[in-house]
Amino acid sequence: MAIKKKPVSPRQKMINLMYVVLMAMLALNVSTEVLNGFSIVEESLNRTTVNSAKENQVIYDDFEAQMKSNPAKVKAWFDKAQEVRHMSDSLYNFAEELxxxxxxxxxxxxxxxxxxxxKEDLEAATQVMLxxxxxxxxxxxxxxxxxxxxILAMVSDSVQRSVxxxxxxxxxxxNAMSMGKNWQEYMFEGMPVAAAVTLLSKLQSDIRYAEGEVLHTLVANIDVKDIRVNSLNAFVIPNSQTIVRGDKFSAHIVMAAVDTTQVPEIxxxxxxxxLTGGLYETICNATGDFTLAGHIEMVNGSGERIRRDFSQKYTVVDPSATVSADLMNVLYAGYSxxxxxxxxxxxxxxxxATMTGGxxxxxxxxxxxxxxxAVGKDVTITVTSTNTGRAQQMGQFTFRVRKLPDPTPYIAMTDEHGNPTRYKGGGLSKGNLLSADGIGAAIDDGILDIGFKVQGFETVFFDNMGNAVPMVSDGTRFSARQKETFRKLSRNRRFYISRITAVGPDGIQRSxxxxxxxxxx
Structure with a gap:
């Protein structure tokens, strides 16, 4: 629907000019016969107001008709139109009472x-209004x-808002403000009855004009939602193009620029x-490539039936999943x-995913x-997918559980370039030996790097007679006695670090x- 606002006619422009002239003549105290001229303006304003009211009523009637035929589309704008009617009538009737x-x-x-x-009474308006x-x-x-x-909050056009x-x-x-007058005193103090009534009639005319401008804006908002495009296409929007056998294939079948208040024929x-909400679903019991094809029929704004074809390919696959251990092919008990x-x-x-046994x-x-x-007790990992909105089991995977292997002892030090390194046996300079605080232990095989806490160890030295002399450490550190013995060792002398006890992240103490x-x- 398109309702255009009529432009202001030359006759109306003349009436407005007469109104201004008569007001100016009144200010000059022209004889009371001039007041009869207000009757002319009053009658013309009333005719204009009546015509505006009729035009507005046509729009209200159209809103009523559209509300009955398509309430989902029109209700929001219909409610706004009723709000405009209520507040316009309220102010209009108040002016009529005055x-x-x-x-x-x-x-x-x-x-x-x-x-x-x-008409010439100068006290009546003052008494009623002030x-x-x-x-x-x-x-x-x-x-x-x-x-x-x-009203302005409902109008977006800058020209309409300005008017x-x-x-x-x-x-x-x-100058009126400088005399200490407010708006109501300026408008009605000492104003003849004929002029005061004409002022209120003009206000009523302005109310109906503003009401009509807002109604045209609301009507335009309804028209914006009509299907008036030059390119319409059908689309299938699947939830997923890859479907697990036994699961559902779900897809929305829609038309571009679709009017959601109308239900197309699919x-x-x-x-x-x-289809409820355009949602298509079918159970996929076989694997392979498939195509969902068909067409949509719909009636456009001019009443013409239009048709658009659609086609969507999708693939159905067997349930599958992949589980890989980042470090190894077994899982270790008590370890992350x-x-x-x-x-x-x-x-x-x-x-x-869920897991048994841990x-x-x-x-x-x-x-x-x-x-x-627990060591030696296999665990099973179950993988599920919720890709289609419901849980679908994708597979189960069993892992053997082993105890962490024993670590290798080492002495932490730095190489000639200052990089940290681990000494695990063989030749060692006396300077590096004396600078070491103690020993450490770790699983360090190029794949795992799991540290253990050393709790104690022994060093075994041999005297000149070939007798073994064991010395106990101070926990993970070399004891003072061991350090003193290191200082006395000559070149190519050997000793052994043994009987090491350590605890790993699994909490198991081992020798x-x-x-x-x-x-x-």
Whole structure:
């Protein structure tokens, strides 16, 4: 629907000019016969207001009709239109009550706005609008301001806003302000009845004009949602193009620039299908490549039936998943074993995994830490996917659980370039030996690098008679006695570090069977 606002006619422009001239003549105290000219302006304003009201009523009637035929589309704008009607009628009727009150103040209780006798009365308007305690001028001032702000909030066009704001302005000239007058005093103090009534009639005309501008804006907003495009295409939007056998294939079948308040006719192949919200689902019991094809039929804004074909390929695969140990092919009890878990075609955020015989902790998308609880008891990891909205098992994987192997003892030091290194036996300079604090132990085979805490060890020296002289360490550190013996060792003398005890991250204390031979260089 497109309703255009009529431009201001030359006749209306002349009426507006007459209104300005008559006001100027009144200010010059022209004879009372001039007041009869206000009747001409009053009648013309009333005709204009009636015509505006009729035009507005046409739009209201159209809103009613559209509301019945398509409430989902029209309701929001219909409600706004009713709000505009309510606040416009409220201010319009208030102005009408004031007109009647002023005329009756001048002509008595039987006064008639359409037949004013005391047009020249200068006290009636002042009494009704400005009397202390009962004057309605302040209330009218506030009502106009409130109406103007609420109406402007519904109009986006800058030209319309400017016209409405000007028509409903409540500013007064600077000279009036300098005399200490407010808006209601400036407008109604000492104003003849004919002029006061005409001012209120003009306000009523401005109200109906503003009401009409907002209604046209609301109607335009409804029209924006009509299907009026030159390119319409059908689309299939699948939840996933790769489907696990036994799971559902789900896809939304829509038309570009679709009007969601109208339900299109959807055909799969040549058979019409009733789909809730355009959602198509089918159980996939066989693997392979498939195609969902059909067409959509819909009626556009001009009543023409349009058709658009659609086609979407998808693949159905067998359940599969991949679980790989980041460090090795077994899991170690009591140790945080890192795992990576993935499923082809499924986002990592849609994958879940559980484990028997221990704890499986997620640490990121597709990343887990497995901690088996018992040595020798296999664990099973179960992988599920929620890619299609429901849990689907993708596979189970069994791992053997082993005890962490024994570590290798070493002495921490630096090489000739200052890089940290681990001495594990053989020739060792006396300077490096004396600078060492103690020994460490770790599984260090190029794949694993798991540190152990050394609890104690012995060094075994041989005297000149070939007798073994064992010395106990101070925990993980060399004892003072051992250090003193190091200082006395001559070149190519040998000693052994043995009977090492250490505890790993699994909490198991173990005695290492290996010993370290040190040759002083």
């Amino acid at each position: 007109k009647l009150a002023i005329v009756r103040e001048a002509d008595g209780k039987n006064g008639d706005v359409k037949n004013i006798k005391g 009397a202390p305690g009962t004057g309605k001028g302040t209330e009218l001032y506030k009502s106009i301001n409130s109406f103007r702000e609420r 409405i704001e000007s028509n409903l302005a409540t500013q007064i000239p600077a 055909y799969i192949g040549e058979r019409r299908t009733n 074993n890192p795992l990576s878990i993935s499923v082809p075609g499924v986002p990592l955020t849609k994958i879940q 704890v499986l902790q997620p640490v990121g998308p597709g990343k887990y830490i497995a901690r088996p609880s 290492l069977t290996t010993s370290m031979e040190v040759i002083v260089k």
